Amino acid sequence: MTARQHDEKNNSIFKIASNLAMACFVSGIIIAGVYFITADAAAQKAADLKNTAMKVLVQDADKFDPVEGHEGWFKAEKDGKTIAYVVPSESKGYGGTIKLLVAVTSDGKVLNYDITAHNETPGLGDKANQDPFKSQFKGKKAENLKVVKDPSDKENIQAMTGATISSRAVTNGVKKAVEEVVELTGGK
Amino acid sequence: MKELWDIYKKGIILENPIFVLALSLCPALAVTSSVINALTMGLTVLFVITANNVSVSLIRNLVNPKVRVPVYIVSIATIVTVVQLLLQAYFPLLYKALGIYLALVVVFAIILARAEVFASKNNVIRSFCDGLGMGSGFAIAMVIIGAFREIIGSGTFLGFNVMPASYEAPLLLILPAGGFILIGYLVGGWRMLAQYIEKSKA
Numbered sequence: 001m002t003a004r005q006h007d008e009k010n011n012s013i014f015k016i017a018s019n020l021a022m023a024c025f026v027s028g029i030i031i032a033g034v035y036f037i038t039a040d041a042a043a044q045k046a047a048d049l050k051n052t053a054m055k056v057l058v059q060d061a062d063k064f065d066p067v068e069g070h071e072g073w074f075k076a077e078k079d080g081k082t083i084a085y086v087v088p089s090e091s092k093g094y095g096g097t098i099k100l101l102v103a104v105t106s107d108g109k110v111l112n113y114d115i116t117a118h119n120e121t122p123g124l125g126d127k128a129n130q131d132p133f134k135s136q137f138k139g140k141k142a143e144n145l146k147v148v149k150d151p152s153d154k155e156n157i158q159a160m161t162g163a164t165i166s167s168r169a170v171t172n173g174v175k176k177a178v179e180e181v182v183e184l185t186g187g188k
Numbered sequence: 189m190k191e192l193w194d195i196y197k198k199g200i201i202l203e204n205p206i207f208v209l210a211l212s213l214c215p216a217l218a219v220t221s222s223v224i225n226a227l228t229m230g231l232t233v234l235f236v237i238t239a240n241n242v243s244v245s246l247i248r249n250l251v252n253p254k255v256r257v258p259v260y261i262v263s264i265a266t267i268v269t270v271v272q273l274l275l276q277a278y279f280p281l282l283y284k285a286l287g288i289y290l291a292l293v294v295v296f297a298i299i300l301a302r303a304e305v306f307a308s309k310n311n312v313i314r315s316f317c318d319g320l321g322m323g324s325g326f327a328i329a330m331v332i333i334g335a336f337r338e339i340i341g342s343g344t345f346l347g348f349n350v351m352p353a354s355y356e357a358p359l360l361l362i363l364p365a366g367g368f369i370l371i372g373y374l375v376g377g378w379r380m381l382a383q384y385i386e387k388s389k390a
Contacts, residue, residue, distance in 0.1 A: 019252040023259040027266040034270045038277035045280045123221035123342060123362035162359050 057103035057112045058084045070184070076103070084111050085181045091173030094165040095119035098128075102177035106185050110137045110145070113174055125166030133160050133167070137174060142182065145175040192317045199321030201385060206329035206371070207378035211298040216333060217367040219289055223346050226334030228282070229289060230327025232271070234320070237299045239267050241319030244307040251308075260303040265294050298326060329374075336370055337361050 054064050054074060060083060061076035067085070074086040089100045096119040103111040115129040127133060136157050137145075146156045147168045159167040203209060206216050212233075220226040243263050251259045272290055275283040283290070293299070302322050307315040338344055341361030343351035360366035 016252050016254050019250075020255045020258055020262075023247075023251070023255075023262045027262050030266055031269050031273070034273050038273045041277040042273070042280075045277060049280050049284075121363070122218070122225070123337075124359070 053101065053114055053116075054086050054103075057086055057101065057114060067184075082106060085184070087177040087181060088116075089173045089177040089180075091169040091176070093118060093120055093169035094125050094163070095121065098166075098169050098173060100170065100173045100177070102174050104178050104181040106181075108141055108178055108182040108185070110140050110174055110178060113137060113170075113177075115170070120166045121163065124160070125163040127160055127163065128166050128170045133158070133170075142175055142178045145171050145178065147171050192313065195314055195317040196321035196324075199318065199323070199325040200328060201325070201378075202382055203322075204325040204329055204378060205298045205322055206326060206333075207375050208382065209298070209301070210375070211301055212296045212326070213368075213371065215289065215292060215296060216330060216371065217364045220330055220334040220337055220367060221341065221362050222338045222344075223331060223334040225285075226330040227327070228286060230323075230330040232286065232290065232293060233296060233299070233326050234323030236264065236267055236271065236293055236296075237302060237323045237326070238316060238319035240264050240299055241302055241307040241315040242312055243267070244303040245310060245312045245315035248308045256308065257300070257304070260300055260308075261294070263303070264299055268294050298322065332374065333367065333371060336374075337367060341366065 051064065054076065055061065058076040060078050062079070063077045064074045064086065065077060067073035067075050070087075072088040075082045076084040076086060084103050084105045086101060086103050089102050091098050091100070097117075098115060098120070099117040100113050101116055102113040105111055113134070118126065118128075120126045120128065140157070144156055147159050147164070148156045149159050149164070151158065157167065157171050199205070205211050206213065215229065219229045240260075240263055244260055247259070247263075268290065272283070275286070275290070302318060306318045310318070335345065338346075339350060341358065343349060343355045358366075361370065
């Protein structure tokens with residue numbers, strides 16, 4: 001068979017379309033099969049991961065319970081007593097929305113936070129989830145959550161070099177979470 | 189054996205995907221601000237390109253030439269989605285680290301290029317070697333770029349400080365523009381290396 005004949009034989013739009021449809025169909029079956037096998041494990045891992053993430057935020061806690069009336073809030077308990085709240089928060093960063101998970105003690109101090117989703121500049125803004133920027137937040141109350149550029153000012157939050165907007169966004173996100181928790185507990 | 193080794197080898201130096209073919213430069217800039225990111229991405233691409241070369245080579249006689257590109261894309265997308273599902277289920281931390289870049293692997297020019305140029309015309313074993321070689325070349329190039337950018341731009345290597353504390357890292361190298369300039373120099377260096385190898389052969 002010459003190349004020309006081969007070409008004509010396969011040239012009908014139906015043949016071309018069915019060829020592509022077949023490829024998509026096979027691909028769909030493969031993906032569906034893999035999804036079917038992995039779905040349970042994936043859901044399990046996602047739940048584990050969330051618990052581990054909260055455990056990292058509030059290391060003393062032995063149990064996490066959802067807070068009624070607040071979507072996505074958890075209270076961290078130790079020996080049956082609430083020691084902290086884990087609250088989702090978000091803020092507008094340099095490259096879009098930054099999503100945070102903030103751990104706040106019942107009296108309104110920051111315990112820790114974790115950035116769960118962001119689009120900040122790699123190598124600059126994404127350092128917001130690492131020390132030394134992160135460790136500045138521990139123990140701070142809402143009024144000290146303010147970004148400054150003066151290196152001698154230890155009361156407030158030092159901006160990251162080259163990423164002032166990201167620094168501000170994260171700080172505002174954390175501050176919002178602290179204020180919400182204070183509103184719930186009355187700061188006690 | 190010699191022939192297969194030659195197919196593998198050409199992807200690393202003489203036809204290196206980034207430094208010689210100049211394909212997939214965008215991801216090479218986006219994820220190389222640290223060595224570990226560059227390495228993870230390099231290994232992912234190594235796996236996807238090899239798997240895709242094998243699959244394209246297997247179906248090369250069944251695919252109508254008029255729709256070959258869409259079919260190859262479907263094949264790449266399937267492989268990437270399967271990788272994504274598996275990572276999500278068994279290595280969620282790695283999945284989180286790769287983030288959106290994993291989905292972007294689908295549109296990497298180098299993967300489609302190898303399917304079109306090599307795998308659609310060669311048997312499975314040769315295509316496998318080509319994928320492995322091109323993938324290794326890509327991973328090696330990524331790690332080299334990542335190492336330069338991380339050491340000079342952040343003063344660290346794999347997260348450890350390697351520069352004296354007084355070192356003021358220039359921002360430029362962390363930003364994409366600096367990455368581009370660096371890749372330019374590396375392409376030049378690579379040319380010299382390739383020329384040297386060719387000369388010593390002759």
